[in-house]
Amino acid sequence: MxxxxxxxxxxxxxxxxxxxxxxxxxxxxxxxxxxxxxxxxxxxxxxxxxxxxxxxxxxxxxxxxxxxxxxxxxxxxxxxxxxxxxxxxxxxxxxxxxxxxxxxxxxxxxxxxxxxxxxxxxxxxxxxxxxxxxxxxxxxxxxxxxxxxxxxxxxxxxxxxxxxxxxxxxxxxxxxxxxxxxxxxxxxxxxxxxxxxxxxxxxxxxxxxxxxxxxxxxxxxxxWPATKFVAQFIGSPPMNFLNFKGVAGNGATSVMLGETQVQMPEILQGAKGNLSFGIRPEHIRLDDAAPFRGRVTATEYLGTTQIVLLDTPNGAIKARVASSDVVRVGSTTGLTFDPRTVTIFDDHSGKALLSQANQGVLAHG
Structure with a gap:
């Protein structure tokens, strides 16, 4: 060997x-x-x-x-x-x-x-x-x-x-x-x-x-994908991207998606311009009280779970939720994201921004 x-x-x-x-x-x-x-x-x-x-x-x-x-x-x-x-x-x-x-x-x-x-x-x-x-x-x-x-x-x-x-x-x-x-x-x-x-x-x-x-x-x-390509290629469904334009500066712990402030791990290497908020489908929760909203366009039944497809002001996304959750096509619901699992990408380079959450992986990748 x-x-x-x-x-x-x-x-x-x-x-x-x-x-x-x-x-x-x-x-x-x-x-x-x-x-x-x-x-x-x-x-x-x-x-x-x-x-x-x-x-x-x-x-x-x-x-x-x-x-x-x-x-x-x-x-x-x-x-x-x-x-x-x-x-x-x-x-x-x-x-x-x-x-x-x-x-x-x-x-x-x-x-x-x-x-x-x-x-x-x-x-x-x-x-x-x-x-x-x-x-x-x-x-x-x-x-x-x-x-x-x-x-x-x-x-x-x-x-x-x-x-x-x-x-x-x-x-x-x-x-x-x-x-x-x-x-x-x-x-x-x-x-x-x-x-x-x-x-x-x-x-x-x-x-x-x-x-x-x-x-x-x-x-x-x-x-912790290093690039948007990896985030899209790995996972079924792949990672979601919510697009926004602005700044994710050094030390930032949140970004604005439209008029909604969304939490994320602390950014250690910032960027500005066209950015993407990356989140896996299983890290999204449907919550009627949440301010960030999406309209349900379809559901896919998978046995113990279901994939819910939603349109949001920042792009279409998929959420993986329990099949017992009642979801109606055409309805509008709030969405919450597990902030510990968020990755921000620079759309120009396609690379993930270094954060407190991913630094142990990307610093040695």
Whole structure:
């Protein structure tokens, strides 16, 4: 197992800059998520770490060794692709054992190792079956078995569950995380699914347009997004933004939304101009006595909770409230916000203002 360190990593394809000076560290044994929309640079970053692409600039360290210009074969890593990439003319056991046979390992040792891996993955009963007739889940287990059989320093996975249906994908994500915990392996996992990243990851890098927007543990990224992009990309529904124009100066503990003064954590690094008041749906409460008002335009029933859509003078927002709350479409209600959870964003830069609440996250993000 190994620590992986990325410093000022960049990748250009002609005049197109796919990855722009990324820097982060993956600690030994972490399950690390590279998260972002299609085209954000996450797969390109993974491929550079694996040696399938050479960086245009920057350094890649695996277990303390700089490997940026070394081929994949010299990095002692294993790569799991989205589409499995199994050998169709070989059965399950031969697919798993292929890396060991390529290394010239003795047959008895190979057999023992393959059976150990098959037991971990729960596929001992299909070792002699051809891979062509297997289900998507079993094919993915075989691909994982071929990767882990070598005991590499790190596992790199490029959306390995992307080809599975939603129900089985959730089941396999639980299995993958449990497998990681048993092996204590350093795992780097690419996904565009923020729920998958939040569920599985120890740490997450959120990327957009080749830039690392934020890096940290899932709860910090959810609670204290560094940018409006992260706030919108993480969460279902995402964070609300109420737009206002004015000043959120150093030391301020409230802002004016229209004619209503709304509390927030103390601002440590102020801004003025076009700003956004960020609040998660679950931190909004419906209160008829509150001065800040909104008109209910729709509701979405979700079982124990419901999402209430409202129009306000500062923009449309969503509130997550108990399904037992009586809410009538077309009615007007007051809204209160948990002041401890508010983030103010500068619309020009897209960045969160440093506050007393988020400084422990953003100062080190």
């Amino acid at each position: 190994a620590q992986i360190r990325i410093e000022n990593l960049r990748k250009d394809f002609g005049t197109f800059n796919a990855v722009k000076s990324s820097t982060f560290t993956i600690e030994d044994g972490e399950f690390f998520m590279l998260l972002g929309p299609s085209g954000c640079g996450k797969t390109t970053t993974l491929r550079m770490m694996a040696g399938l692409e050479l960086p245009s600039a920057g350094e890649i360290y695996i277990d303390g060794e700089e490997v940026g210009m070394k081929p994949a074969s010299q990095r002692d890593i294993a790569f799991v692709f989205q589409m499995f990439a199994l050998y169709p003319h070989m059965n399950v056991g031969k697919n798993i054992s292929y890396p060991l046979r390529s290394q010239g390992m003795p047959k008895a040792q190979i057999k023992k190792k393959v059976h150990e891996i098959a037991e971990i993955l729960g596929i001992t009963d299909i070792l002699n079956k051809p891979v062509g007739g297997l289900s998507g889940g079993d094919r993915q287990r075989v691909a994982l078995g071929r990767a882990i059989v070598r005991d590499p320093k790190a596992f790199f996975m490029d959306e390995p569950l992307g080809a599975l249906d939603a129900e089985f994908r959730e089941h396999m994500s639980e299995e993958l995380r449990a497998l990681h915990d048993r092996m204590g392996a350093t795992t780097v996992y690419v996904t565009h699914d923020q729920l998958e990243a939040m569920q599985m990851g120890d740490k997450i890098v959120v990327m957009n347009h080749g830039v690392v927007e934020q890096f940290g543990v899932p709860q910090d990224i959810y609670d």
